[in-house]
Amino acid sequence: MNFIGLFLxxxxxxxxxxxxxxxxxxxxxxxxxxxxxxxxxxxxxxxxSLLVPSVWGSAILGILGASIIWGSTEFTTxxxxxxxxxxxxNQQPRPDPPFVGKIKRWPSPRL
Amino acid sequence: MSLNxxxxxxxxxxxxxxxxxxxxVRKIDYISQTVWLPASLAFILxxxxxLGALYIENAYISAALGILGITVxxxxxxxxxxxxxxxxxxxxxNPDNPRHQHILAESSAATTIDWLNRAPxxxxxxxxxxxxxxxxxx
Numbered sequence: 001m002n003f004i005g006l007f008l009x010x011x012x013x014x015x016x017x018x019x020x021x022x023x024x025x026x027x028x029x030x031x032x033x034x035x036x037x038x039x040x041x042x043x044x045x046x047x048x049s050l051l052v053p054s055v056w057g058s059a060i061l062g063i064l065g066a067s068i069i070w071g072s073t074e075f076t077t078x079x080x081x082x083x084x085x086x087x088x089x090n091q092q093p094r095p096d097p098p099f100v101g102k103i104k105r106w107p108s109p110r111l
Numbered sequence: 112m113s114l115n116x117x118x119x120x121x122x123x124x125x126x127x128x129x130x131x132x133x134x135x136v137r138k139i140d141y142i143s144q145t146v147w148l149p150a151s152l153a154f155i156l157x158x159x160x161x162l163g164a165l166y167i168e169n170a171y172i173s174a175a176l177g178i179l180g181i182t183v184x185x186x187x188x189x190x191x192x193x194x195x196x197x198x199x200x201x202x203x204x205n206p207d208n209p210r211h212q213h214i215l216a217e218s219s220a221a222t223t224i225d226w227l228n229r230a231p232x233x234x235x236x237x238x239x240x241x242x243x244x245x246x247x248x249x
Binding site: 052060 | 112175182226234
Protein backbone atom coordinates (compact mmCIF):
# COMPACT_ATOMS: atom_id res chain seq x y z
CA MET A 1 0.00 0.00 0.00
CA ASN A 2 1.19 3.46 -0.92
CA PHE A 3 -0.32 6.11 1.36
CA ILE A 4 1.27 9.19 -0.21
CA GLY A 5 -1.67 9.87 -2.54
CA LEU A 6 -4.34 9.52 0.16
CA PHE A 7 -2.43 11.68 2.63
CA LEU A 8 -1.72 14.37 0.03
CA UNK A 9 -5.42 14.26 -0.94
CA UNK A 10 -6.39 14.91 2.69
CA UNK A 11 -3.79 17.71 2.88
CA UNK A 12 -5.28 19.21 -0.31
CA UNK A 13 -8.78 19.03 1.22
CA UNK A 14 -7.63 20.99 4.29
CA UNK A 15 -5.68 23.57 2.25
CA UNK A 16 -8.57 24.09 -0.22
CA UNK A 17 -10.97 24.37 2.74
CA UNK A 18 -8.82 27.12 4.24
CA UNK A 19 -8.90 28.77 0.79
CA UNK A 20 -12.63 29.46 1.20
CA UNK A 21 -11.83 31.40 4.39
CA UNK A 22 -8.82 33.45 3.33
CA UNK A 23 -10.37 34.53 0.02
CA UNK A 24 -13.38 35.94 1.93
CA UNK A 25 -11.14 37.79 4.41
CA UNK A 26 -8.62 39.03 1.83
CA UNK A 27 -11.38 40.37 -0.44
CA UNK A 28 -13.02 42.07 2.56
CA UNK A 29 -9.86 43.77 3.86
CA UNK A 30 -7.93 44.39 0.62
CA UNK A 31 -10.48 44.32 -2.21
CA UNK A 32 -10.53 42.17 -5.35
CA UNK A 33 -8.00 44.32 -7.24
CA UNK A 34 -5.21 42.59 -5.33
CA UNK A 35 -5.82 39.38 -7.32
CA UNK A 36 -2.62 39.63 -9.49
CA UNK A 37 -0.44 39.62 -6.36
CA UNK A 38 -2.08 36.43 -5.09
CA UNK A 39 -1.71 34.88 -8.56
CA UNK A 40 2.00 35.80 -8.51
CA UNK A 41 2.46 34.44 -4.99
CA UNK A 42 0.82 31.14 -5.95
CA UNK A 43 3.00 30.77 -9.06
CA UNK A 44 6.14 31.51 -7.03
CA UNK A 45 5.19 28.86 -4.45
CA UNK A 46 4.67 26.25 -7.19
CA UNK A 47 8.06 27.13 -8.72
CA UNK A 48 9.58 27.09 -5.24
CA SER A 49 8.21 23.57 -4.68
CA LEU A 50 10.58 22.34 -7.43
CA LEU A 51 13.54 23.35 -5.27
CA VAL A 52 12.40 21.63 -2.05
CA PRO A 53 14.19 18.27 -1.77
CA SER A 54 11.65 16.69 0.64
CA VAL A 55 8.82 14.84 -1.13
CA TRP A 56 6.23 15.94 1.44
CA GLY A 57 7.51 19.52 1.66
CA SER A 58 7.53 19.92 -2.12
CA ALA A 59 4.06 18.38 -2.54
CA ILE A 60 2.47 20.48 0.23
CA LEU A 61 4.05 23.66 -1.16
CA GLY A 62 2.72 22.78 -4.65
CA ILE A 63 -0.81 22.21 -3.29
CA LEU A 64 -0.61 25.49 -1.34
CA GLY A 65 0.57 27.38 -4.44
CA ALA A 66 -2.17 25.88 -6.63
CA SER A 67 -4.79 26.72 -4.01
CA ILE A 68 -3.61 30.36 -3.88
CA ILE A 69 -3.67 30.54 -7.71
CA TRP A 70 -7.26 29.24 -7.61
CA GLY A 71 -8.09 31.74 -4.86
CA SER A 72 -6.82 34.61 -7.03
CA THR A 73 -9.43 33.65 -9.65
CA GLU A 74 -12.18 33.75 -6.99
CA PHE A 75 -11.57 37.35 -5.86
CA THR A 76 -13.79 39.01 -8.48
CA THR A 77 -16.70 36.63 -7.92
CA UNK A 78 -16.36 37.14 -4.16
CA UNK A 79 -16.51 40.93 -4.64
CA UNK A 80 -19.79 40.48 -6.55
CA UNK A 81 -21.15 38.24 -3.75
CA UNK A 82 -20.50 40.99 -1.18
CA UNK A 83 -22.17 43.60 -3.42
CA UNK A 84 -25.23 41.34 -3.68
CA UNK A 85 -25.39 41.13 0.12
CA UNK A 86 -24.52 37.42 0.30
CA UNK A 87 -21.38 38.23 2.33
CA UNK A 88 -20.50 41.29 4.46
CA UNK A 89 -19.58 44.30 2.31
CA ASN A 90 -16.71 46.40 3.67
CA GLN A 91 -17.86 50.03 3.78
CA GLN A 92 -14.39 51.31 4.78
CA PRO A 93 -11.97 52.47 2.07
CA ARG A 94 -9.57 49.67 1.12
CA PRO A 95 -5.90 50.05 0.14
CA ASP A 96 -5.17 50.31 -3.58
CA PRO A 97 -2.67 47.70 -4.77
CA PRO A 98 0.49 48.90 -6.56
CA PHE A 99 -0.26 49.54 -10.28
CA VAL A 100 -3.99 49.71 -9.55
CA GLY A 101 -4.63 51.65 -12.79
CA LYS A 102 -3.09 48.90 -14.90
CA ILE A 103 -4.88 46.14 -12.96
CA LYS A 104 -8.26 47.81 -13.53
CA ARG A 105 -7.68 47.57 -17.29
CA TRP A 106 -6.88 43.84 -17.15
CA PRO A 107 -9.71 41.34 -17.37
CA SER A 108 -9.78 39.68 -13.95
CA PRO A 109 -9.72 35.87 -14.18
CA ARG A 110 -12.93 34.02 -13.35
CA LEU A 111 -13.00 30.29 -13.85
CA MET B 112 20.96 20.29 -8.01
CA SER B 113 18.05 18.25 -9.26
CA LEU B 114 14.49 19.51 -9.30
CA ASN B 115 11.76 17.80 -7.29
CA UNK B 116 8.72 17.42 -9.56
CA UNK B 117 6.29 16.04 -6.96
CA UNK B 118 5.23 19.59 -6.00
CA UNK B 119 4.34 20.46 -9.60
CA UNK B 120 2.37 17.21 -9.98
CA UNK B 121 0.49 17.98 -6.73
CA UNK B 122 -0.12 21.57 -7.86
CA UNK B 123 -1.52 20.53 -11.26
CA UNK B 124 -3.76 17.87 -9.68
CA UNK B 125 -5.06 20.41 -7.15
CA UNK B 126 -5.69 23.23 -9.64
CA UNK B 127 -7.30 21.12 -12.36
CA UNK B 128 -9.22 18.99 -9.85
CA UNK B 129 -10.79 22.12 -8.35
CA UNK B 130 -11.35 23.84 -11.72
CA UNK B 131 -12.87 20.87 -13.53
CA UNK B 132 -15.04 20.01 -10.50
CA UNK B 133 -16.22 23.61 -10.11
CA UNK B 134 -17.34 23.83 -13.76
CA UNK B 135 -18.67 20.26 -14.08
CA VAL B 136 -20.86 20.33 -10.95
CA ARG B 137 -22.60 23.50 -12.16
CA LYS B 138 -23.11 22.16 -15.69
CA ILE B 139 -24.42 18.76 -14.56
CA ASP B 140 -26.69 20.24 -11.88
CA TYR B 141 -28.18 22.50 -14.56
CA ILE B 142 -29.30 19.56 -16.72
CA SER B 143 -29.63 16.63 -14.30
CA GLN B 144 -33.13 15.61 -13.20
CA THR B 145 -31.79 14.07 -9.98
CA VAL B 146 -29.12 15.01 -7.46
CA TRP B 147 -28.48 11.51 -6.15
CA LEU B 148 -27.34 10.04 -9.48
CA PRO B 149 -24.45 12.44 -10.28
CA ALA B 150 -23.58 12.64 -6.56
CA SER B 151 -23.37 8.82 -6.32
CA LEU B 152 -21.34 8.54 -9.53
CA ALA B 153 -18.88 11.17 -8.23
CA PHE B 154 -18.66 9.27 -4.93
CA ILE B 155 -17.86 5.97 -6.70
CA LEU B 156 -15.33 7.68 -8.99
CA UNK B 157 -13.68 9.42 -6.03
CA UNK B 158 -13.36 6.17 -4.05
CA UNK B 159 -11.97 4.40 -7.13
CA UNK B 160 -9.33 7.12 -7.58
CA UNK B 161 -8.34 6.77 -3.89
CA LEU B 162 -8.05 2.99 -4.24
CA GLY B 163 -5.87 3.55 -7.31
CA ALA B 164 -3.73 5.97 -5.28
CA LEU B 165 -3.25 3.32 -2.57
CA TYR B 166 -2.29 0.50 -4.92
CA ILE B 167 -0.01 2.33 -7.37
CA GLU B 168 3.68 2.20 -6.44
CA ASN B 169 4.72 5.30 -8.37
CA ALA B 170 4.64 8.31 -6.00
CA TYR B 171 3.81 10.84 -8.73
CA ILE B 172 0.78 8.89 -10.01
CA SER B 173 -0.33 8.08 -6.45
CA ALA B 174 -0.15 11.79 -5.52
CA ALA B 175 -2.13 12.87 -8.60
CA LEU B 176 -4.82 10.19 -8.10
CA GLY B 177 -5.07 10.85 -4.35
CA ILE B 178 -5.56 14.60 -4.80
CA LEU B 179 -7.95 14.25 -7.77
CA GLY B 180 -9.91 11.59 -5.87
CA ILE B 181 -10.47 13.86 -2.88
CA THR B 182 -11.63 16.73 -5.12
CA VAL B 183 -14.08 14.35 -6.86
CA UNK B 184 -15.38 13.18 -3.44
CA UNK B 185 -15.86 16.84 -2.56
CA UNK B 186 -17.76 17.30 -5.85
CA UNK B 187 -20.13 14.54 -4.72
CA UNK B 188 -21.04 16.76 -1.76
CA UNK B 189 -21.09 19.84 -4.00
CA UNK B 190 -23.98 18.39 -6.03
CA UNK B 191 -26.13 18.74 -2.90
CA UNK B 192 -24.73 22.18 -2.11
CA UNK B 193 -25.43 23.33 -5.68
CA UNK B 194 -29.02 22.03 -5.42
CA UNK B 195 -29.47 24.22 -2.32
CA UNK B 196 -27.86 27.21 -4.06
CA UNK B 197 -30.53 26.91 -6.77
CA UNK B 198 -33.25 26.80 -4.07
CA UNK B 199 -31.78 29.95 -2.46
CA UNK B 200 -31.44 31.69 -5.84
CA UNK B 201 -27.65 31.86 -5.55
CA UNK B 202 -27.28 29.68 -8.65
CA UNK B 203 -29.50 29.94 -11.73
CA UNK B 204 -32.34 27.46 -12.21
CA ASN B 205 -32.83 25.88 -15.64
CA PRO B 206 -36.47 26.34 -16.72
CA ASP B 207 -36.13 23.27 -19.01
CA ASN B 208 -35.03 20.96 -16.18
CA PRO B 209 -38.06 19.35 -14.43
CA ARG B 210 -36.25 19.30 -11.05
CA HIS B 211 -35.47 23.02 -11.37
CA GLN B 212 -39.05 23.73 -12.58
CA HIS B 213 -40.21 22.21 -9.31
CA ILE B 214 -37.76 24.40 -7.33
CA LEU B 215 -38.90 27.52 -9.23
CA ALA B 216 -42.52 26.71 -8.30
CA GLU B 217 -41.76 25.96 -4.64
CA SER B 218 -39.07 28.50 -3.67
CA SER B 219 -39.71 32.24 -3.89
CA ALA B 220 -35.95 32.91 -3.88
CA ALA B 221 -35.21 30.59 -6.83
CA THR B 222 -34.54 32.39 -10.09
CA THR B 223 -33.21 31.90 -13.62
CA ILE B 224 -30.93 34.94 -13.06
CA ASP B 225 -27.21 34.21 -12.80
CA TRP B 226 -26.46 36.83 -10.14
CA LEU B 227 -22.72 36.26 -10.25
CA ASN B 228 -22.45 36.92 -13.98
CA ARG B 229 -21.65 40.62 -13.53
CA ALA B 230 -18.62 42.81 -12.96
CA PRO B 231 -18.05 44.31 -9.50
CA UNK B 232 -19.41 47.87 -9.29
CA UNK B 233 -17.43 48.87 -6.19
CA UNK B 234 -20.52 49.44 -4.05
CA UNK B 235 -23.33 47.45 -2.50
CA UNK B 236 -26.41 47.04 -4.70
CA UNK B 237 -29.56 48.69 -3.35
CA UNK B 238 -32.79 46.77 -2.81
CA UNK B 239 -34.56 48.47 -5.72
CA UNK B 240 -31.61 47.79 -8.05
CA UNK B 241 -31.88 44.09 -7.21
CA UNK B 242 -35.64 44.35 -7.74
CA UNK B 243 -35.14 45.98 -11.18
CA UNK B 244 -32.79 43.16 -12.24
CA UNK B 245 -35.47 40.61 -11.26
CA UNK B 246 -38.18 42.57 -13.09
CA UNK B 247 -36.03 42.88 -16.24
CA UNK B 248 -35.63 39.09 -16.29
CA UNK B 249 -39.40 38.48 -16.26
